[in-house]
Amino acid sequence: MENVGANGATRxxxxxxxxxxxxxxDLVVHYVLExxxxxxVNGISFSLKKGQTLGLVGETGAGKTSTALAILNLxxxxxxxxxxxxxxxxxxxxxxxxxxxxxxxxxKDVSMIFQDPMTALNPVMTxxxxxxxxxxxxxxxxxxxxxxxxxxxxxLVGIPGIRxxxxxxxxxxxxxxxxxxxxxLACNPQVLLADEPxxxxxxxxxxxxxxxxxxxxxxxxxxxxxxxxDLGVVAKVCDSVAVMYAxxxxxxxxxxxxxxxxxxxxxxxxxxxxxxxxxxxxxxMPIPGLMPDPTKLPPGCAFEPRCRYAVEACKEPCExxxxxxxxxxxxxxxxxxxxRIDMERGEAQ
Amino acid sequence: xxxxxxxxxxxxxxxxxxxxxxxAVDGISFDIKRGETVGIVGESGCGKTTTGRAAIRxxxxxxxxxxxxxxxxxxxxxxxxxKARKDMQIIFQDPFSSLNPRMTVFDTIALPLKYxxxxxxxxxxxxxxxxxxxxxxxxxxxxxxxTYPHELDGGRRQRIGIARALAVEPKFIVCDEPVSALxxxxxAQILNLLKKLQKDRGLTFIFITHDLAVVKHFSDxxxxxxxxxxxxxxxxxxxxxxxxxxxxxxxxxxxxxxxxGANKDRVALRGELSMPIDPPDECRFAPRCNYYNPAKCDxxxxxxxxxxxxxxxxxxxxxxxxxxxxxxx
Numbered sequence: 001m002e003n004v005g006a007n008g009a010t011r012x013x014x015x016x017x018x019x020x021x022x023x024x025x026d027l028v029v030h031y032v033l034e035x036x037x038x039x040x041v042n043g044i045s046f047s048l049k050k051g052q053t054l055g056l057v058g059e060t061g062a063g064k065t066s067t068a069l070a071i072l073n074l075x076x077x078x079x080x081x082x083x084x085x086x087x088x089x090x091x092x093x094x095x096x097x098x099x100x101x102x103x104x105x106x107x108k109d110v111s112m113i114f115q116d117p118m119t120a121l122n123p124v125m126t127x128x129x130x131x132x133x134x135x136x137x138x139x140x141x142x143x144x145x146x147x148x149x150x151x152x153x154x155x156l157v158g159i160p161g162i163r164x165x166x167x168x169x170x171x172x173x174x175x176x177x178x179x180x181x182x183x184x185l186a187c188n189p190q191v192l193l194a195d196e197p198x199x200x201x202x203x204x205x206x207x208x209x210x211x212x213x214x215x216x217x218x219x220x221x222x223x224x225x226x227x228x229x230d231l232g233v234v235a236k237v238c239d240s241v242a243v244m245y246a247x248x249x250x251x252x253x254x255x256x257x258x259x260x261x262x263x264x265x266x267x268x269x270x271x272x273x274x275x276x277x278x279x280x281x282x283x284x285m286p287i288p289g290l291m292p293d294p295t296k297l298p299p300g301c302a303f304e305p306r307c308r309y310a311v312e313a314c315k316e317p318c319e320x321x322x323x324x325x326x327x328x329x330x331x332x333x334x335x336x337x338x339x340r341i342d343m344e345r346g347e348a349q
Numbered sequence: 350x351x352x353x354x355x356x357x358x359x360x361x362x363x364x365x366x367x368x369x370x371x372x373a374v375d376g377i378s379f380d381i382k383r384g385e386t387v388g389i390v391g392e393s394g395c396g397k398t399t400t401g402r403a404a405i406r407x408x409x410x411x412x413x414x415x416x417x418x419x420x421x422x423x424x425x426x427x428x429x430x431x432k433a434r435k436d437m438q439i440i441f442q443d444p445f446s447s448l449n450p451r452m453t454v455f456d457t458i459a460l461p462l463k464y465x466x467x468x469x470x471x472x473x474x475x476x477x478x479x480x481x482x483x484x485x486x487x488x489x490x491x492x493x494x495x496t497y498p499h500e501l502d503g504g505r506r507q508r509i510g511i512a513r514a515l516a517v518e519p520k521f522i523v524c525d526e527p528v529s530a531l532x533x534x535x536x537a538q539i540l541n542l543l544k545k546l547q548k549d550r551g552l553t554f555i556f557i558t559h560d561l562a563v564v565k566h567f568s569d570x571x572x573x574x575x576x577x578x579x580x581x582x583x584x585x586x587x588x589x590x591x592x593x594x595x596x597x598x599x600x601x602x603x604x605x606x607x608x609x610g611a612n613k614d615r616v617a618l619r620g621e622l623s624m625p626i627d628p629p630d631e632c633r634f635a636p637r638c639n640y641y642n643p644a645k646c647d648x649x650x651x652x653x654x655x656x657x658x659x660x661x662x663x664x665x666x667x668x669x670x671x672x673x674x675x676x677x678x
Contacts (some may be wrong), residue, residue, distance in 0.1 A: 023407040054560060058532065058535060059532035060532050128487065172621045172622075174621050175621070202392035202393055202559065202602050202622065203392065203561070203600060203602065203603040203604070204410075204599055204618045205392075205621060205622075206603065207617065207618075208606075208617060208618070209601075210605075211617065229532065229533060230605065231607035232604070232605025232606055232607045232612070233605055234607070235605060235606065235607050235608055235609060235610075235611060235612055236605050236612040237636035239421065247579045255609055256609055259608060259609045260609055269534060270533060270534065271607065273534045273536065274533060274537075274562065274607060275537075275540070275562040275563050275565065275566035276562070276566075277561070277562045277565060277589070277604060279608060283541070283542055284537040284541050284566070285537070286534055286535070286536075286537030286538040287534040287543060288535075288538075290502060290504065290535075
């Protein structure tokens, strides 16, 4: 494929070099309930290099948040179980860490921004204290030094340092999300997991926060996993994309791979469901039906019941296929060399 | 048919709070022709939901009038209003909290039929037949008739809300963010359904949303609101092709297009939305405006002027004939 980015072309070959900060392999996360098992994540693999941004895209229930929680070993157990897989953060295996090691890793090597800034902050602590808390713990600074560092972090996310003595209710939604980002970045993590960081914000505020996140990421060299359902956000901040459906990555590649030459029928369906801002007369082509029940996933392709290209063979389990050095796909139909989706939109401009 | 179904005149809604009076809606006027859709866009707190609710008198306004087929609904008595309500319905934003959890799908859809005595004699079989018909119209399987909302997903619940609104065969529906709580693939299903219903039944809509791509897809005319005021109003294509107000420009440029390299040049806005509490008589967008010029802008509240046919803008720097004195400050 011609449009493979220079940084992507070598990604697979040198997966284990020093630049790789996160490597997830065959991760399976289930939630075992009394009479059924929710199969949230069903064998996903991806890796992330220093400074890279991966967009994890999918709809409600695709397993995006479970994946992020597993990386921090924060899946609530019970009912959650990380059935198998390995998660390697900067050379250390997360699933083998002791509780003490986990505490050292969380917030220091990997930190997370939660979706809702309104509930992510402690209402009875000043924002300064909340930022200083993790600095004090991880960097071993005194209370006073941590507060000074906390004020610097506030300035970094565009809030005057003197506001560090204020409480969360004194901030607007966009400001609160900036505070949450300041907490996440306080110890200069290698990997930042952002779970829908802007979906609760208004559009003009979303634009400000995304601009700021991208600037900070470039400045600090943090690798970022952007969990979102918004393909526009992905186009703006990510350099690679993994599309998730029913706990599996169905298409994975550089931004150019997935947005310019989408290949999976589900990816096509996502693009065709969005109103086209340039052609409002174009009819929306929704994906028919609903996500499968995660307690009763079919043995074959989980998208098969909704897929307009489905054939008998799709009911059998399917293997990951590499289209190019960067572009991977989970779709049985591509066994036929002639098979193409008839995407009408999505070509390069 | 070019007759106006709805005429809204100088609508105001103020809320008294301990901190002062919030001017949620502060003098909005617009008409909607039969079979057309007016889209209202803006960010949280701009007054779009309050406008939508006042348009069918779900809240009492502080001032102003709403004429439905020429009759002022705010001067109607209880009985007349109840009768008029049959023609005016609303679809709510959140399909989780807008349905009674103790009522089955049948109960929910049948209630307006019984209340407005749509079916003469109100025999149970007749009502049931009509409910099934309505469920079919919105794409709900008949087998779901006795299920409760908690058994259904968001998309299906929103379909119940739509069926409930359609039950009384209204002429006018206020759609208050009908798809923002739904996943994209389901969102498209619901938008297509609403569009088809409008075409088949000649429905008139107010479509309230913060999603500009959705509103463009859906509306004939778009009103952009900011802190309780209209800042720009134009036919949908004109607004997107030729946005004039600095706020509209910023909103449009904040749209993230799902295309590689499409989101580079943007007009960033400084600051955040405030609350219109006892607002002074001035341009409410000035504190965030990239073009704010004290010499021009500090002249009271800018009036909404028609700058070209059907294109209205409220900005001191923009005048008739497209006069444009905007200078980046």
